[in-house]
Amino acid sequence: MSAHSPTSPPAWHLYVPKLVSVLRQGYGLDDLRHDLLAGLTVSIVALPLSMALAIASGASPAIGLHTAIVAGFLISALGGSRVQIGGPTAAFIPVVFNVIATQGYDGLVVATLMAGMMLILAGLLRLGTMVKYMPQPVITGFTAGIAVSIFSSQIKDLLGLDLATVPATFLARWQAYGAHIDSLNPAAALLALGTLAALVAMRRWRPNWPAFLIAVVAASLVTALLGLPVETILSHFGPIPRELPTPHLPSFDITRLRELLPSAFTIAFLGGVESLLSAVVSDGMIGGRHRSNCELVAQGVANTASALIGGLPATGAIVRTATNVRAGARSPVAGMAHAVFILLFVLVAAPLANYVPLPAMAALLLLVAWNMSEIERIRQLMRSPLGDRLVLVVTFALTVMFDLTLAVEVGVVLAAFLFMHRMSEVVAMDAHVDLVEEDEDDFTRARRIVGHDALPDGVEAYRVSGPLFFAVANRIDDVLRAFGKPPRVFILRLRQVPLIDASGATAIGSLVARCRRTGTALIFTGLQPQPARILADMGIVADGEVLRFADDFPQALAMASAGHTPTSS
Structure with missing residues (x-):
C-alpha cells in the first residue's frame, strides 16, 4: 500500500500541531x-x-x-x-x-x-x-x-x-x-x-x-x-x-x-x-x-x-x-x-x-x-494482587527515601518480572503441565505427561499454548526429560503459539539438537506465521531428517506412522 494512500497518511502528518488542524477546520x-x-x-x-x-x-x-x-x-x-x-x-x-x-x-x-x-x-x-x-x-x-x-x-x-x-x-x-x-x-x-x-x-x-x-x-x-x-x-x-x-x-x-x-x-x-x-x-x-x-x-x-x-x-x-x-x-x-x-x-x-x-x-x-x-487510587490498588501491591509500595518508598530515577527503574523492573511470571503461567503444555520455572532437586524425577494412550508406540506429543518468550523458553529444553527413554518420534503442537522471541527460538534450536543426539524425529504442527518467520530467520528449518513440519496433528501422526527415525549423530 502506498505511504500516501487515504488509510496511510504521510509520516509528517503525525507532527502537524493541533493548532494548525483547528485553524484549517475553521475558527471563528x-x-x-x-x-x-x-x-x-x-x-x-x-x-x-x-x-x-x-x-x-x-x-x-x-x-x-x-x-x-x-x-x-x-x-x-x-x-x-x-x-x-x-x-x-x-x-x-x-x-x-x-x-x-x-x-x-x-x-x-x-x-x-x-x-x-x-x-x-x-x-x-x-x-x-x-x-x-x-x-x-x-x-x-x-x-x-x-x-x-x-x-x-x-x-x-x-x-x-x-x-x-x-x-x-x-x-x-x-x-x-x-x-x-x-x-x-x-x-x-x-x-x-x-x-x-x-x-x-x-x-x-x-x-x-x-x-x-x-x-x-x-x-x-x-x-x-x-x-x-x-x-x-x-x-x-x-x-x-x-x-x-x-x-x-x-x-x-x-x-x-x-x-x-x-x-x-x-x-x-x-x-x-x-x-x-x-x-x-x-x-x-x-x-x-x-x-x-x-x-x-x-x-x-x-x-x-x-x-x-x-x-x-x-x-x-x-x-x-x-x-x-x-x-x-x-x-x-x-x-x-x-x-x-x-x-x-x-x-x-x-x-x-x-x-x-x-x-x-x-x-x-x-x-x-x-x-x-x-488516595482513592492507592486504596483501589491495595486491593489488587500481591505483586502489584509490592510494586506500588516499593516505588513509593524509593521515591520518598531516594529519588525518582531509582524508583522508576526498580518499579518498572519489578513490574516486568511480575508480568513475565504471569505470562509464564498461561503458557501450558499438554496435560496441564505448565512452563513455570520451579526449583527441582536432583532426586525428583521429571513430571511424566499422561494422556498419551492413543498415540502410536514410540510416539510422544506436547501441545504448547501461549507465547513462547524468554520467561518460559528455558523449560522447552527439558521436555524430553519427561520420558523414561527418548521417544522414536516427538510431536510438538504449536498452533496455539501466537508469537515467539529470540529466546524461544534458541530453546527450540536446543531441542532440535537434543533430538539429533538421541535419534528422535521431531515434528512441528500448526506453526503460525510469526513463529515460522522467526525460526527461519534463525536457521531452524525443516531438513527432512531430524525436523519436519506438518499442517495439523493428524498429518503429523501419519508422518510418525511411516516409521522414519533419523540417524543418531
Whole structure:
C-alpha cells in the first residue's frame, strides 16, 4: 500500500500541531471569545501556582512565571493536544530541588536543555505510544511519593522555621526540622493554617472560584494590614523583574553532560509521562484524540526554550488543563492566551506579587500535594494482587527515601518480572503441565505427561499454548526429560503459539539438537506465521531428517506412522 494512500497518511502528518488542524477546520470569532475567556481563567490559576512551584523547587518565583510564559505558549502552539496547558508542575519539584542542591542552578539549566533534546528525539522515534505500557502501580507509586516529598519540603515555610537551607534528602530534612522546631513562628503557622482552611472551604463550597488567587491575595492583605512578621517574596527573593530574560546558551562540557545525564533522563521521562497522561485526561473530557509523538516534540521544544531563558522544566499540567476545559476552551489558542495573560501580568503588575507571604505559598502547595497523592487510587490498588501491591509500595518508598530515577527503574523492573511470571503461567503444555520455572532437586524425577494412550508406540506429543518468550523458553529444553527413554518420534503442537522471541527460538534450536543426539524425529504442527518467520530467520528449518513440519496433528501422526527415525549423530 502506498505511504500516501487515504488509510496511510504521510509520516509528517503525525507532527502537524493541533493548532494548525483547528485553524484549517475553521475558527471563528465565537471560538476566539471562548478561548480568550478560558485562557484568562487558567492564567488566574497559574499565576500563584507557577510562583509557588518555583519556590518549592529552590528557584525564584520569577523563574516559575517565565517558564509558564515561554513553555506554556510553545506547548499549546506546537503540541498534539487540543486543550493541553503546559508549564511548571508539582511532579518536578523533588527532581529540580535535588539537581539544584547537588549541581547548582546552572546544572539544572543544562539538564533541562538535554531533556528537551531527548523529548524531541523520543517524539521523532515515535516512542509516545510507549507510555501506555507504563504500569499503573508504578505511576501511582511515584506520584504519591512525589506528593509526600512536596509536603515534607514545605514544612520550613509552613511553620516559619529559622532554617538557612532545607536538606535534599527526606530523612535529613526531617532531622533538620526537629533540630529547629524551637524557632517556630506562630504568625507564619497561623497564616498558613488560615490560607489552607480558606482553600479547602472554597474547594468544597465554591469550586468555581479561583481559590488559589483569592487565598494568596487575602493572605497578602492580612500580612500587610497586620504587619505580620513573616517572610514574603520580596524579603526572601527580592523584587520580581518586569521583563523576560534574554535567551542564552549555558556553558557546559562533556564531563558536565555525563554527570547530568541521569537527571536529564529523569526530567525527560517525567515530562513525557506527565504530558501524555494529561493529554489522555483532556481527551476524555472533550471526546478528542491527541497525537502523542507530536506532543513529545512540542514538550521537547518547550523545555529547550525554557532552558535557554534559564527557566524550569515544563510539561502538561493536568489540573490547569482540566480548568481550561471547564472554562470552555475550544482550541490550543486558549493555552497560548493563558501564557500571554501571564506575560501581561509580569510586564504590568509584577510588583504586586512581591508582597505574597511564603507561608501562604506553602499552604497552597500542601493542597497540591494532597491532590497528587491519589488516595482513592492507592486504596483501589491495595486491593489488587500481591505483586502489584509490592510494586506500588516499593516505588513509593524509593521515591520518598531516594529519588525518582531509582524508583522508576526498580518499579518498572519489578513490574516486568511480575508480568513475565504471569505470562509464564498461561503458557501450558499438554496435560496441564505448565512452563513455570520451579526449583527441582536432583532426586525428583521429571513430571511424566499422561494422556498419551492413543498415540502410536514410540510416539510422544506436547501441545504448547501461549507465547513462547524468554520467561518460559528455558523449560522447552527439558521436555524430553519427561520420558523414561527418548521417544522414536516427538510431536510438538504449536498452533496455539501466537508469537515467539529470540529466546524461544534458541530453546527450540536446543531441542532440535537434543533430538539429533538421541535419534528422535521431531515434528512441528500448526506453526503460525510469526513463529515460522522467526525460526527461519534463525536457521531452524525443516531438513527432512531430524525436523519436519506438518499442517495439523493428524498429518503429523501419519508422518510418525511411516516409521522414519533419523540417524543418531
